[in-house]
Amino acid sequence: MTELIRVEDLRVVACGERGEVEIVKGVSFALEQGQVLALIGESGSGKTTIALALLGYARRGCRLSGGVVRVGEHDMLAVSESQLQKLRGNRVSYIAQSAAAAFNPAKKLIDQVVEGALIHGLGSRVELEAKAVDLFRDLSLPNPESIGQRYPHQVSGGQLQRVMAAMALISDPLLVVLDEPTTALDVTTQIDVLRAFKRVVRERGATAVYVSHDLAVVAQMADRIVVLNDGQILEQSDTAPLLAAPAHDYTRSLLAAARPDATIRPPSGIAENTPLLTINGLTAGYGNKNAQGMPLIRVLEGIDLTVRRGQAIGVIGESGSGKSTLARVVAGLLTPALGGLTFDGQPLGGRLSERTPEQFRRIQMVFQNADTALNPMHSVGAIIGRPLKMYFGLKGAALRERTHELLDLVRLPHALAERRPSELSGGQKQRVNLARALAAKPDLILCDEVTSALDTVVGAAILELLRDLRQQLGVSYLFISHDISTVRALCDDIVVMYSGHKVQAGSRESFATPPFHPYTDLLIHSVPELRQGWLETCGATSGTLPPVGARAAVPELCTFLNLCPVRIDGVCNRIAPPRHSLDNGGEMLCHHDGAQLIKTQRGLVVETSGAYA
């Protein structure tokens, strides 16, 4: 095997207000031709900076200050800018995280795919377009001959990501750098994209550097893994030994945090039997209302849900399933079109103006993105103090004391009260966010993807905190997430939403074994597992689906019809699915009953061996 990439003692500095700060501190690794190397670490670990250095590029405000980066025969740090321009998009190429931001919305896909190769003079337009179509086919894009004639907004996110891969691969580059290419995708989409990437990289013998924070994804893609933290390499080895026997503590914590439900469990015996929040036949959406008072775009359809006192209910689903809208309705930010809410026996108004101060206090919301959930102009003390003043009229020493109590509760130092949000880390901000909600002494906290924007290790710590708070304070959660293992770590009951419908509900335990709703089955088996070869053997496929006829004009038809692997012609496309209860106490919206589904489905594997032990 020939060595393609050699990085020796690479150093990158960032120019800050206090002079230059070294953000990559002497990194060395090598990669043979045809192999895939993964750079893994948290945000700020320098993984993207190193990947960009392989293209001879440093982001604005950064400088490649030392070391050697050899790609093939080129010394990327020594060649001139004009030579680099000839190499980029030709011998080395880059696939960015957000395909939506990387495409020009005003140009057809095919033009953008061949553009770079045309500039480098790698062939005529006709040849290149034919090559692009081949690539589209290899990447399993639908209608490979004609998809290039579409514009970026006319294809889905997962498809666009694959088109971007075609753009990077069309010049047959020596090296492809993939920078978190599937992080922005839903898990059910991610699996197809990963498969397509893997096949193309293997078939074409491309050498790739895969940047990711997700160890489970990396385990599927990479031959070698480099674990980074704070600009330094903590550990590097081949994938199999690294997963089986990580040498560094940090790697072990990454492995543990990848599947929080393997280490964190919800406390038992907290939930009481009295209902706290009841949602009845809720329908809501956005846009102008028609004559019947129905919004233009319906996001939620006939949702029934009960949260009992002290209970934690997890709501999972992919983007667009309506899970965040559900939280917004409960919070009063969106008025329902149909159906009603009851909170602790009292009707809960759909509008904010119909709610009592006591109801405001007892329902608190924690948003996903702590960056925008904290006012940058207020100090942490003011942010936490506001609900204390407002609901309890605290002043002076009492206010300060309670603020400190709350900071203790979320395990932050008291000194942070004087700081502004911009001076805190992501995890600290999310803790302040939680402390503000707790300050109201609420009965129900709505958590909207609270760990999604955080690094896995930090996110796992927040989950643990949420679990402990529940045990200590007996507060109820409506916990919204796209990730089943996050929900399983915290919640007693789980609700699966798809396209505005509650397709399955049941206890945490019932989500470990079949029967699952066909969508739930797809969802939980699309979450990458931490073992090599999972991608090839996992059940979730987008293979051929049973054929069905045209949809009948029944508005309540199953929304999962188009993707369902167990759909029945003449039933699923004709009749609205019934909601029936399962033997394990759950319920499901499907024509199949539990016994039929069990035959085709596998259980959910929660690994408790090896790295977790």
Add this chain to the structure above:
Amino acid sequence: MNTLIAKSKPASSALALAKASNGPSWLGLAGAVICVAWLLLALVGPWLAPHPVGEVVSDNVFDGFSLAHPFGTDYLGRDMLSRVMVGARFTVGLALVAAVLASTLGTLCALVSVVSPKWLDEIISRIMDAFISIPSKMLALIMVSAFGSSVTLLICTAVISYIPGSFRVARSMAVNIEALEYVQVARTRGERRLYVACREILPNILNPVLTDLGLRFGYIVLLLAGMSFLGLGVQPPDADLGSLVRENIGGLSQGALAIVIPALAIGTLTIGVNLLIDYLSSRRSRRTGGH
């Protein structure tokens, strides 16, 4: 309210900030010095003026530099230094009051419309759109011809002309802030609209609003100068910088100091204010980590 405070003490805070920053901003410092000088002049100028404003002190008209008359004399032989010192009070004072009023009222309307129900927002926005469609000079000419020229009327005219612009700027920023999650959190906490507007939104739009205030101050100086140049602004024997230019227009062909000095004065005033505002808003955004 905040705009008033920020405006009334630019001197001390600007100097303190200039010292605190690791790289001193000479442009910002220059802006601060110019602004302080003009403010002082507007405050005490009339008492320090060597001659009464209307007194003819020299037989030579359009006189150049001399020790007795450093800025020369005007078309009647009056002392230009004294006339500029008195005129500064009108220009700086009128423009400052008008700019602060316009920005404050515009921002206030913007905050009200953003936290109000949709119908009220629509009404306020459409009224502002109607105002924005009237050219400011034209409006000023009509107002003056209808009601006669007075200091109060000039301020009113400038305020009415410049509220819609400042409303638009403030509203577009407030709408973006209103959609952010911390405002949603405040609303679901049961906060009143006033709190949301003043405590959650206003501090986050104050930076651009202050920059806008500086811009508007410059525009208003120019509007008032233009009005005075047309003879519709401040009436004789009082004179602002604009009417000084007009009075001495006859000296243009001779390049007389009497016309150069007031023109330069208008220039330094508007440039100085903009330098200072730029500097202050960049300081603010650096201190809060940017937004």
